[in-house]
Amino acid sequence: MSSENERSAEPGAGAPEQLALIRETVRRAKVPRAKPRTWRGAALAEELPVARVLVNKGVLHLDQYFDYAVPEELDADAQPGVRVRVRFGAGGRNIQGGRREGGGLIDGFIVERRADSDYQGALAALASVVSPEPVLGPDLLALCRAVADRYAGSLADVLQLAVPPRNGRAESKPSPDPLPPPPAPEPGTWERYGQGPAFLRALAEGGAPRAVWTALPGPHWPAEIAGAVAATLSSGRGALVVVPDGRAAGRVDAALTEALGTGRHALLTAESGPEKRYRQWLAVRRGSVRAVVGTRAAMFAPVRDLGLVVVWDDGDSSHSDDNAPFPHVREVLELRSAQGRCGFLLGGHSCTVEAAQLVESGWALPLLADRERLRRAAPLIRTVGDGELARDGAARTARLPSLAWGAVRDGLRSGPVLVQVPRRGYAPRLACERCRTPARCRHCAGPLEAPDQQDLNCAWCGRAERAWQCAECGSVRLRARIVGARRTAEELGRAFPAVPVRTSGRDHILDAVPDSPALVVSTPGAEPVAEGGYAAALLLDGWAMLGRPDLRAGEEALRRWTAAGALVRGQDEGGTVVIVAEPTERAVQALVRWDPAGFARRELAERAELGFPPVSRMASATGPAEALAAFLRTAGLPPGAEILGPVPVPSAGPGRPRRPGDAPPGETWERALIRVVPGRGAALARALKTALAARTAKGASDPVRIRIDPPDIG
Structure with missing residues (x-):
């Protein structure tokens, strides 16, 4: 006789009970376990x-x-x-x-x-x-999340920029013990600025002042940044300085070493190599080092108890990351200042429109020197219209008017002379052949271009212009021509055969030149520092700098000119700058007065009237024509959003590096600009991110690329 268990196991025996048991087991399996064991x-x-x-x-x-x-x-x-x-x-x-x-x-x-x-x-x-x-600490995570939301990007992409790749050997080495806070520094050359000593005092007392600093010409700005960092460290807090390139980082690094000694700051640049850079980054994260100077990627450096963030020369294109979601150093450091309630210092020899907006809104205060100090520190600026080039026989060989020729000759008697020539590869927009006024669209004021060398089209809204006429002089003829740095060096060498000629540019950038007579021909941004300052400087082809196809053409030209002029000796020492450009141009007049802040304020007022950034918020959407049109139809843009375009975008040609927004070689892409009124920038970013996420989730094959606040909308 079989047992009870044996009977229940027979086929068909106890079927209802077994079915109920199976159902109960399945039901329990579907119940989520709050605490998996x-x-x-x-x-x-x-x-x-x-x-x-x-x-x-x-x-x-x-x-x-x-x-x-x-x-x-x-x-x-x-x-x-x-x-x-x-x-x-x-x-x-x-x-x-x-x-x-x-x-x-x-x-x-x-x-x-x-x-x-x-x-x-x-x-x-x-x-x-x-x-x-x-x-990845909570502060860095919160910052990266805010950056991703602001630029309509993913958090993972921002973390790729914020956290450097791991290096096991660097991790295995212990970081040094932190040093005690240094004493508060003396104001030093900060006394040249009206509120300079008060700014340093506020940092030393643990405050969080915010300032836009228009630095005086000359070599003192690295030491002045070091003084602000030292004042912050004296309060027991940390400081972060971001500069556009390795050369500027080296100058600030040397100034910090002189002001603080060794072991108190870290240098984070690509030139350091992956192991050394990661070791320095770990020292910052562990709290061993409380001050950082570095290039763009250093904007995310995890400084403990951050008390001050500094960005130098925020108009430099190096501050805008070329990797998604394309954050800008200035905006990231503004976020850090607001989230961490720390001091903020935006400095440069020039002033961007965004910096002027920070002052106009009251978010930051201006940090300026009085006009008397400025006159002594700045070189004498002289102008000559480029229509006067080579009118006399003595200057014809060197393509220089008499005034520029005389400045070179006199400068070479006491030191080196800097000659700035627009970078090869600039694509200037068309300008009037007679008066050099840029050719603009009558509909949206965008720059006109002639892709096929015949028909004129607007680079912003794509409308054709069939009967252009200069609004200033009535001429109907256009021009677009630049002479490069290499040819200029050859011409100057023939004009001054007994003087050495040095060149500095993309292929070979000089860091410094000695204080001896020489001609230094440089492209913008590659000017070497001269010991004791240059005796004179020539700024050639000014119309080409102003004729770039960009809303920022005047601002960028003035930034380049002031950067070069700041390397020249002051007016008291005989320093002279000659700019070959139309004297009536607003940017040229701002250089003559050395008033970049005033120029930025006027530019800001004009952009407010026209609805251009930074007063409005703008995004660019780029992709194949059909994909872009479908994306814009379904994007759910905020009310009042205005779409400009689309217009064709160039493709990356053979041998030319591909920039963000360029179409792949052989493909035809278009770009549309999306503009919203102030206060709706966050809504625009959310809408674009949501639409792009939905498109990606559906497996769309044609890419559409989004960039918030594109630096170049020309």
């Missing part, structure tokens, strides 16, 4: 067994966190901020219930440890902890 037989962490992970996938529709179970053996190392490896798409789920994506191991960061998960199902476990070094 095992995974595939392995024990999980006893406390906080869930890790919320940011996976390293920059696609917008996956721009959110994912939950993973923490195995017991990884409990100690799997802390917030560390790098991990996870199997994405094999059980790991979106906390909002998103579908699985792909498979395989990918990198990520733990952003939080939790006791439970919002996901209604079983969780995959962390595969491994790459390193127990916590590299």
Whole structure:
């Protein structure tokens, strides 16, 4: 006789009870377990067994966190901020219930440890902890999230810019112990500015002053930045300085070393190499070093107790990142200042329109010298119209008018002379042949261009211009011509055969030149520093600088000119700058008065009337024509958004580096500009990000690229 258990196991025996048991088992399996304890037989962490992970996938529709179970053996190392490896798409789920994506191991960061998960199902476990070094703190995470939202990008893409690649050898080395705060510095050359000593005093007392600083010409600005950093460190806080290139970083680095001694600051530039740069970055994150100077990527440096952020020469294009989502140093440091309630210093020899807006809005105060000090520090500026070029026989060989010829000759008696020539590769917009007034569209005031050398079209709205006539002089003839730096050097060498000629440009940039007679021909931005300052400077082809196809043409030209003029000796020492450009141009007059802040204020007022950035917010959308049109139809733009264009964009030609916004070689793309009124910039970014995420989630094959606040809308 069989037992009760044996009978129940026979086919058909106890079927209703077994069916009920199976249903109950299935029901229990579907109930989410708030606190997972095992995974595939392995024990999980006893406390906080869930890790919320940011996976390293920059696609917008996956721009959110994912939950993973923490195995017991990884409990100690799997802390917030560390790098991990996870199997994405094999059980790991979106906390909002998103579908699985792909498979395989990918990198990520733990952003939080939790006791439970919002996901209604079983969780995959962390595969491994790459390193127990916590590299992503809550402040850096919040900053990156704010940057991603502002630029309609993904958090993963911003973290790629903010956290440098890991170097195991650098991590294994301990960082030095932090040094005690230095004493508060004396004002030094900050006394030349009306509110300079008060600014330093506020930093030393733990305050958070915000200023737009128009620096006087001369070599003192690195030491003045070092003084502001020293004042901040004396209050027990940290400081961050971002400059446009390695040469400027080297000058500030030397000034900080002189002011603070060694061991108090870190230099973060690409020239340092990956291991040294990562070791310096770790020293900053660990709190061993409280001050940082570096180039663009240093804007995310995790400085402890940040008390001051400094950006020098914010108009330089190097401050705008060429990787998605294309953040700008100035905007990121503004966010850091607001989030961390720390001081903010935006400095330069010139003044951008964005800087003027910060002052006009009251967000920052101006930091200026009085006119008497400015007259002594600045060189004498003289102008000559480029229509007078080579009118006399003595100057014809060198393509110089008599005034410029005399300035070169006199300057060479006491030191080097700088000659600035527009960079090869500038694409100036068309201008009137007679008076050099830029040719603009009658509909939107955009720059006119002639792609086929015949028909005129607007580069902004795409409208054809069939009967252009100069609004200033009535001429109907246009011009577009530049003589490059190499040819200029050859011509000057023939004109002054006994004087050495040095060149500095893209292929070979000089850092410095000795204080001896020489001609230094340089492209904008590559001017070397002269010991004791240049005796004179020539700024050639000014009309070409002003004729760039860009809303910022005048602002950028003035920035380039003041940067060169600041390297020349002051007027008291006989320093002279001759600019070959029409004297009536507004930017030229601003240079003569050395009044970049006044020029920026007037530009800001005009842009406010026309609805141009930075008063309005603008975004560019670029892609194949059909894809771009479909994207704009479904983008859900905020009310009042205005679309300019679309217009064709150039493709990257053979041998030319591809810039953001260029079409791939052989493809035809278009670009549209989307403009909104002040106060709707965040809504525009959200709408574009949402539309792009939806497009990506549907697997659209044709790309559409978004850039918020494009630096070049010409």
